[in-house]
Amino acid sequence: RKEASAVERVGHESKEKNEFINYHLKLFLNELKLLKYSKSTIKNYLSCIKEFLSTEYYTQDIYELKVKSFLLYKLDSDSSASSINLYLCALKLYGSKILNSEIGDHIERPSKDKKLPIVLSRKDVARIFKYTYNIKHRTILMLIYSAGLRVSEAASIKLNDFDFNRNIIHLKNGKGRKDRITLLSDNFKIILKQYMKEYNPKSWLFDG
Numbered sequence: 001r002k003e004a005s006a007v008e009r010v011g012h013e014s015k016e017k018n019e020f021i022n023y024h025l026k027l028f029l030n031e032l033k034l035l036k037y038s039k040s041t042i043k044n045y046l047s048c049i050k051e052f053l054s055t056e057y058y059t060q061d062i063y064e065l066k067v068k069s070f071l072l073y074k075l076d077s078d079s080s081a082s083s084i085n086l087y088l089c090a091l092k093l094y095g096s097k098i099l100n101s102e103i104g105d106h107i108e109r110p111s112k113d114k115k116l117p118i119v120l121s122r123k124d125v126a127r128i129f130k131y132t133y134n135i136k137h138r139t140i141l142m143l144i145y146s147a148g149l150r151v152s153e154a155a156s157i158k159l160n161d162f163d164f165n166r167n168i169i170h171l172k173n174g175k176g177r178k179d180r181i182t183l184l185s186d187n188f189k190i191i192l193k194q195y196m197k198e199y200n201p202k203s204w205l206f207d208g
Contacts, residue, residue: 021053024098031097040152048090067091067104081110139195140206146185157205164189 095103
């Protein structure tokens, strides 16, 4: 009977913990929406806070040392400097908006890892295009490459974003909710014409 009671107690505590986490995540979600953060930022921040609340580093009397210990734990788990910065930003905002606390305000961001990017040669890029037989996939790749688009920008681009007379693409609500202009290359217009003929998109350039 004692063992059964212990199991019930653990189960009850686990349920209360989950309810607490879900409640705080909902509060934090509302704050992020009011601040008009992007969907990807909201998703990342909620994931960071959920992980933090699920660990032993979160307690009712939370203070900066606990945050530092959590970040050190993440570093020991081989998290990159960018990931640590993400956790720190999320924790600072969570502290100020939900806990009315300045947790993390005195913790400096780690310097970013200095790694050289992997740059494909023109020959490598040409081979990728050559062996991408699906015209939709090839059009996506050529758009990203020729116009210097992020994947999210290519996924959300619409037909009316193209100005064929001026050979430009008007990208709207990009990173940081900023608009920008990029070039529309003649080579891309050739495959775009083929793609439009086969798929006949109506509003979004790439459905699905």
